[in-house]
Amino acid sequence: MVEHEKMKVEETTAVIDAQGLHHRVLNGLIKKAVFEGAKKLRILNVHGQRYIGAGLSHGVEVEIHGTPGGDLASFMGGSRITVYGNVEDGCGNTMAGGEVVVHGHAGDIVGYAMRGGRIFIRGCVGYRAAIHMKGFQERKPVLVVGGNAGDFLGEYMAGGVIVLLRLNGSGEREGKANFLGTGMHGGTIYLRGEISGLNNHVRSVEMNGEDLRLLRELVEKFSRHFGYDTDRILKDGFTKLIPAARRPYHEHYS
C-alpha cells in the first residue's frame, strides 16, 4: 500500500486527511489507493479540492466530509461518492456511471452531459442542471433534486430522467419554469406539484404506470439516502414533462 503521512490504510479502507493537500496530490493518493486495492475511501477535511473522483471507473465507495471543489465525479464510471456537505459547480460533469449522493446543496451545471449513473442532491441545485443530459438504449442517467433548481434545468436534454421534488421552504410547489427544458429533445422531467410558464419545447403529459413505478423507485432511494418518507412525498401530484419534438430547431434551417 502507498504510504503517505495524510493517508491511513486498514485492509481495504483508506482514510485521507485532505487538509492542505493540493488537488493533484489528493487525487493522486485516491488513485494510488484504488489501484492498490482499496474498496472504501474516507476523505476528511475537504476544502474545495477540485476533480475528486474524476474518471474513477472502479467500483469504489468514497465518503467525502467537507466541501469538495468543482468537477466532482467528472467523467466518473462506476463508483459511489457520498458527500457530507455541499458541492460546487460541475458535480457529475459528463458522468457515465456510478452514483453521487450529496447531503447538501449543489452549484451550477450538476450532471452536465451525464450519460449514465445517478445523482441525488438533498438540497437545491444551481443553474443549468442536467444540461445536455443524454441517454440511449439501456443508458438512462438520473438526477434527483430534493429542493429547487435554478433556470435552464434540463436544457438541450437528450435523454435520461430528472426528478425535482421541491421540498424546501414554503410555496415551493408552484414554481415558474424559467427556460426549463429549452431545446429538450429526449428524456423525461418529473416535477412535484404544478409548473407555469412552460416554453414550447416541452409539454406536460399524463403519468402512466411505468412513470409511477420509476418515480417510486427513485423517491424511495432518495428517502433512504436522506431520511424522508416516500409516501408523504408521493402523495402530492407530480407533473411529467417530455420534449415537444425530437428536433426542436429543425424549422430554423432551410
Place this chain on the structure above:
Amino acid sequence: MKSYLLSEYLVQVDGDRCTLCLACVVQCTYGVFSHNRESRGLSVRSEKCVNCHRCVIFCPVQAIAVVKNPTAYRENFYWAEKTIRATVSQAEKGGILLAGMGCDTSMPVYWDKLLLNASQVTNPSIDPLREPVELRTYLGSKPDRLEVCDSGDGPVLETAIAPQLTLETPILFAAMSYGAISLEAQEALAQAALEFRTLFNAGEGGLHKRLYPYGGRCIVQVASARFGVHIDYLNAAAGIEVKIGQGAKPGIGGHLPGEKVTREVSETRMIPEGTDALSPAPHHDIYSIEDLRQLIYALKEATDYVKPVFVKIAAVHNSAAIASGIVRAGADAVVIDGMRGATGAAPLVVRDNVGIPLELALAAVDQRLRDEGIRNRASIIVGGGIRNSADVVKAIALGADAVYIGTAALVAMGCSLCQKCYTGKCPWGIATTDLEISKRLSPDTASRRLINLLQAWSLEIKMMLGGMGMNSVESLRGNRLHLRGVGLTEGELKVLGVKMAGE
C-alpha cells in the same frame, strides 16, 4: 409554392455514346437520373444535380458532361448569382441557409502573397536527395529550461517533460466527426495516420468501437455536448482536444441533422436515434479562462496527466489574447482554425462572413506568445485553409508547429467540393451515414490515397526546406525571415511580421 430557382447545372448525356447501362442511375444519390421504361431512355432532372462528378467518373463510356446552366441569372457586380440565389431560396423556405465545406468568397488569400526564400551561393541549399531532412515533430508543452545533473554515469535530465506526441510529418488530419463523415472515411484517415505515423482527429462525435484500435494515433474531442465522451474514450486517445470553436462557423455550434443520426451514430454519440445532435457554441461549464482551466485539468486528472490537452478556437479578431489565456490555462497546444476551414454543415452567412483568415491569426498568436515569453509552453497547430505543401511550409515559417488538413484529405478521398455535405447524400461515401452509400468508400483504397498525399507533401516540404538550406523543420518554425510579402499593405506586412519582397 412554385420555385423561382434556376437549375445550377445542366447534365448532358451523349446519346450516341450512352449504352443505357444505368450506372449513373445507381451512382447518383440526388435522383438526377432515372430509367424511363416507356421511352426506353434515360430521364435527366438537371435541377437536382450538385455537380459532384460521381456520374461523370463512373460512366464507363464517358457519355456524361455537367455544365453550368447557360441560362444565367441577370447578375451584376453587386448582385452576384450567389446572392440572388440565396435571396430567392430564403423567400421560398424562410430558414437559415446551410452550406457545406469552407468559405469560398474572394477574401484575400495571404498564402498566395507570401513567398519562400531559397539559398544562393552563401549558406548553400541542401540536396534532399542525398542528405536527410528531418520532418519529425513533437507536439506538447516544452519546459522553460532544462536541468541536467551529472550522475557520474553521464548526464541525467532532471526536468520533468510534459507529454509529447511524435509525428513523422508536421501534418495531422483535422477533426471530422463520425456523423459528419462516414465510418469508412474515418477509418481511412485512421489507417493513414497509423501507417504514416501522424494523427487523425475523431471530431466531436465520439469514437466508434471499430476505431479504438487506432486510439494511439487519435485525437479525441470534447465539445459542448460531450458526445460520446467517457473515460474509456479519453483513455483510448493519444491526446484530447477541447473544441471551443471552428473556423467554418465561429461563435455558433454544431447541429448534426436527425437524418444523419442513425443507430450506429446514436450509439457512438450516446444520443437517441433520429434526434438532432445539438452542440451549441458555448461549453456550459466554460465562461472564462479560469473555467477553461478547470476543464483542461478535469481532463488531465481523469487521464492521469499522461496525454496532452489541446484547445481549439476559431480564428477571430482577438485570437492572440485568447490564445495567451489558453496557454496560461494549461493547454499543451493551441489550435487555430481559419475562416477557410470546412464543415459538414454551417449557416452560409456565418461560413462566409465570420472569422478572419488563418494566416493573420497565426502570425498574431505566435507573436503574442513570444512577446509574453510563453511560446514554449504550448504548441501551435493550425488548420482551416491549408491547400498544399507550400501552405504548410509558410504556416510553419509563420510560427505553426504543425498543421491540420481537412478539405485536402477529403479531396484526396474523392470529395469534389460540391458543398452539399449537410444533405447526408454524399455520393462519394464520405459525408454520409447511409450505410448503403458509405460502403462505396473503401477504407483501404482511400487510406492509400491519403498516404500518397502525405508522402507527396512531405517530399515537397523536404525539398523546400533543403532549398532554404535547412535540414530540419525545427529550423523553419517561426522563422519569418524566410518569408517575403508581395502586394500587401504596410498594415498587413506588420501583422504578418514579414518584410516586403525586395527588402
